[in-house]
Amino acid sequence: TDDLWSRxxxxxxxxxxxxxxSNTLAxxxxxxxxxxxxxxxxxxxxxxxxxxxNKNPGVRPIGVGEILRRIVGRTVTQFLKSxxxxxxxxxxxxxxxxxxxxxxxxxxxxxxxxxxxxxxLCADASNAFNILNxxxxxxxxxxLCPVFSIFLINIYRLPSKLFxxxxxxxxxxxxxxxxxxxxxxxxxxxxxxLMNDLSSIVEFQMFYADDGASAGSLINLKRWWDKLCxxxxxxxxxxxxxxxxLLVKPQHLSRAQExxxxxxxxxxxxxxxxxxxxxGTADYKAxxxxxxxxxxxxxxxxLSAIALSEPQCAFSGFSMGLSKKWLFLMRxxxxxxKLFDPLExxxxxxxxxxxxxxxxPQHLRSVFALPSRDGxxxxxxxxxxAEAEFSNSTQATAPLKELILEQRLSIxxxxxxxxxSDSKEAKSDVVKxxxxxxxxxxxxxxxxxxxxxxxxxxxxSSRGASSWLTALPLKEHGFILNKQQFHDALLLRYNLPxxxxxxxxxCGKVNTLExxxxxxxxxxxxxxxxxxxxxxxxxxxxAGCKDVEVEPQLLPISGExxxxxxxxxxxxxxxxxxxxxxxxxxxxxxxxxxVFNSLAPTNNRQSVDDTFRRHEQEKIRNYNDRVxxxxxxxxxxxxxxxxxxxxxxxxxxxxRAATLLSNKTGHTYSDSIRYIRLxxxxxxxxxxxxxxRGYRGNCFTRFNSYxxxxxxxx
Numbered sequence: 020t021d022d023l024w025s026r027x028x029x030x031x032x033x034x035x036x037x038x039x040x041s042n043t044l045a046x047x048x049x050x051x052x053x054x055x056x057x058x059x060x061x062x063x064x065x066x067x068x069x070x071x072x073n074k075n076p077g078v079r080p081i082g083v084g085e086i087l088r089r090i091v092g093r094t095v096t097q098f099l100k101s102x103x104x105x106x107x108x109x110x111x112x113x114x115x116x117x118x119x120x121x122x123x124x125x126x127x128x129x130x131x132x133x134x135x136x137x138x139x140l141c142a143d144a145s146n147a148f149n150i151l152n153x154x155x156x157x158x159x160x161x162x163l164c165p166v167f168s169i170f171l172i173n174i175y176r177l178p179s180k181l182f183x184x185x186x187x188x189x190x191x192x193x194x195x196x197x198x199x200x201x202x203x204x205x206x207x208x209x210x211x212x213l214m215n216d217l218s219s220i221v222e223f224q225m226f227y228a229d230d231g232a233s234a235g236s237l238i239n240l241k242r243w244w245d246k247l248c249x250x251x252x253x254x255x256x257x258x259x260x261x262x263x264x265l266l267v268k269p270q271h272l273s274r275a276q277e278x279x280x281x282x283x284x285x286x287x288x289x290x291x292x293x294x295x296x297x298x299g300t301a302d303y304k305a306x307x308x309x310x311x312x313x314x315x316x317x318x319x320x321x322l323s324a325i326a327l328s329e330p331q332c333a334f335s336g337f338s339m340g341l342s343k344k345w346l347f348l349m350r351x352x353x354x355x356x357k358l359f360d361p362l363e364x365x366x367x368x369x370x371x372x373x374x375x376x377x378x379x380p381q382h383l384r385s386v387f388a389l390p391s392r393d394g395x396x397x398x399x400x401x402x403x404x405a406e407a408e409f410s411n412s413t414q415a416t417a418p419l420k421e422l423i424l425e426q427r428l429s430i431x432x433x434x435x436x437x438x439x440s441d442s443k444e445a446k447s448d449v450v451k452x453x454x455x456x457x458x459x460x461x462x463x464x465x466x467x468x469x470x471x472x473x474x475x476x477x478x479x480s481s482r483g484a485s486s487w488l489t490a491l492p493l494k495e496h497g498f499i500l501n502k503q504q505f506h507d508a509l510l511l512r513y514n515l516p517x518x519x520x521x522x523x524x525x526c527g528k529v530n531t532l533e534x535x536x537x538x539x540x541x542x543x544x545x546x547x548x549x550x551x552x553x554x555x556x557x558x559x560x561x562a563g564c565k566d567v568e569v570e571p572q573l574l575p576i577s578g579e580x581x582x583x584x585x586x587x588x589x590x591x592x593x594x595x596x597x598x599x600x601x602x603x604x605x606x607x608x609x610x611x612x613x614v615f616n617s618l619a620p621t622n623n624r625q626s627v628d629d630t631f632r633r634h635e636q637e638k639i640r641n642y643n644d645r646v647x648x649x650x651x652x653x654x655x656x657x658x659x660x661x662x663x664x665x666x667x668x669x670x671x672x673x674x675r676a677a678t679l680l681s682n683k684t685g686h687t688y689s690d691s692i693r694y695i696r697l698x699x700x701x702x703x704x705x706x707x708x709x710x711x712r713g714y715r716g717n718c719f720t721r722f723n724s725y726x727x728x729x730x731x732x733x
Contacts, residue, residue, distance in 0.1 A: 092200030106164035138267035147229030152255035156209035326373035350412035382467035394480030543710035562679035
């Protein structure tokens with residue numbers, strides 16, 4: 020449903036109706052932000068579907084707003100992001116700050132290591148979002164963030180309906196609607212006065228939505244807790260002692276137990292889980308991380324079993340889902356690389372063999388750890404990844420961490436300007452450092468690759484050659500491979516031996532991989548070429564080009580002379596695809612396609628760039644003069660390799676097609692060029708795999724339909 024609304028609002032396929040819908044929705048959003056509206060007129064917009072989230076134990080009610088409400092809420096919060104962050108202050112980290120959660124954890128760890136810190140108190144509230152005092156919160160936001168307040172008043176002024184599955188509904192009278200885009204910013208700003216009341220009591224405090232934390236002396240921590248219990252309910256914040264934990268250093272344990280006796284707060288000297296990351300002793304961290312790693316090992320084992328029948332889905336699930344689970348813990352917890360050794364063992368001995376087969380060369384593990392654009396699979400070596408991610412996180416969030424440690428509830432324009440510039444510089448430095456490390460790792464991995472395979476590695480690490488690997492397996496777009504195809508695609512990518520293919524070809528030659536890609540028997544070489552040709556014509560049609568023709572015949576020669584003797588002069592000559600409106604209106608462009616075998620000796624002896632240049636120049640010498648002089652048009656050679664790489668001229672041509680497609684459909688250029696590259700990549704990959712496994716024998720008698728009259732037969 021989200022995709023449908025996105026297409027209706029952005030695609031040019033809906034023409035005027037799509038523009039009218041976008042403009043109408045923009046006017047509705049503008050009115051919601053600038054004027055008070057009769058609540059009865061927007062009751063349907065603010066109504067939600069009610070679902071129950073299992074909190075284990077307990078159930079948390081979640082209101083799932085309709086698509087329109089989410090679009091409007093997302094637009095408003097993104098547009099007002101800087102105002103919301105300024106209103107919530109640097110100590111409320113759920114208002115939209117980038118890296119806010121990580122910065123909070125780093126700041127808390129830093130303060131915990133301070134000798135003057137006696138303890139950390141992590142407070143939690145009971146059902147905080149649902150019992151927030153809505154009236155008080157709206158008044159607070161009205162003063163703290165006026166530009167955001169009118170929108171919130173319109174959405175939350177009157178109770179909204181939360182519909183159950185049977186058509187009945189309950190009224191939402193208090194709190195924010197969980198599932199609403201504006202809920203977290205609304206809640207964050209509403210707690211600012213409470214944070215202001217608490218700031219003078221304790222040395223260090225911060226909040227992430229309803230997760231409050233303070234650190235300092237035990238006396239001040241107890242005063243902070245008492246004040247929170249006293250003032251919190253007035254804002255709808257009810258501290259829950261049984262869900263709150265006080266971490267103290269061993270020498271202060273007895274005093275802490277005495278001070279917090281009767282509050283329900285759990286007092287410990289081991290450690291506490293703060294925003295999903297452990298803080299405390301080394302043993303506590305090790306136990307916490309090891310428990311997580313054991314669970315992830317079980318999940319990788321399960322994914323390995325799935326990979327035996329659905330390797331493409333399993334790989335997508337790992338790279339786009341499961342591998343992200345441990346990323347946050349790596350970025351927020353120091354010195355845990357060794358604890359990820361069991362996970363690395365499961366990945367290396369179970370998951371990777373399930374994708375490529377057993378008995379893989381040892382040097383390939385470092386290659387698989389590279390990003391796909393550098394010729395790898397993006398399956399990181401988890402122990403080294405943990406150390407690198409923590410270093411990157413601390414460097415990127417250092418400006419925000421420093422701001423938290425300053426303990427300012429608000430900052431002036433000069434400090435805000437310095438923070439923004441420092442944050443940009445820190446993130447830029449992290450990106451540069453990551454690229455440098457990746458480059459070093461690529462060089463190191465390449466050094467372990469045998470000399471005769473480095474040419475292939477250069478190709479698969481070039482732009483566009485790995486597009487198919489990072490695509491979601493979507494059948495409707497043709498981006499899906501069966502288990503044999505995906506397995507063969509990885510073997511082809513890393514030049515590994517294929518299993519269960521004949522030792523000799525039907526043509527009588529030895530059936531090597533290089534021969535499979537070159538042998539004309541079976542018509543697979545022509546299939547490879549023709550599918551790229553037809554796909555190119557379809558892309559030009561989708562991009563809005565006119566007069567698109569497959570295999571257009573060239574005008575006959577009538578005395579013209581050409582610069583190259585190799586120019587094709589036959590009157591029956593044809594090219595692959597022609598179209599108008601590619602470079603300029605009414606002008607015509609002709610293209611001719613070639614897909615060369617990367618493993619052939621004539622290609623393998625040259626560098627990748629020289630090989631593409633040679634093939635493009637051959638096409639240009641054959642057709643360019645004739646197209647320019649006779650057709651008065653332009654010519655583009657489209658050269659591809661069997662590894663999925665396209666030549667420089669083809670890059671220019673398809674980038675132009677992406678620009679036209681973007682202008683027509685309303686999608687961004689980056690999405691359009693990726694879509695085109697994916698379609699070309701899968702088209703080429705599938706035809707290459709067919710030429711390896713395709714049947715070339717002749718075990719049946721063919722029926723020659725050309726020599727028979729169907730009317731007489733039927």
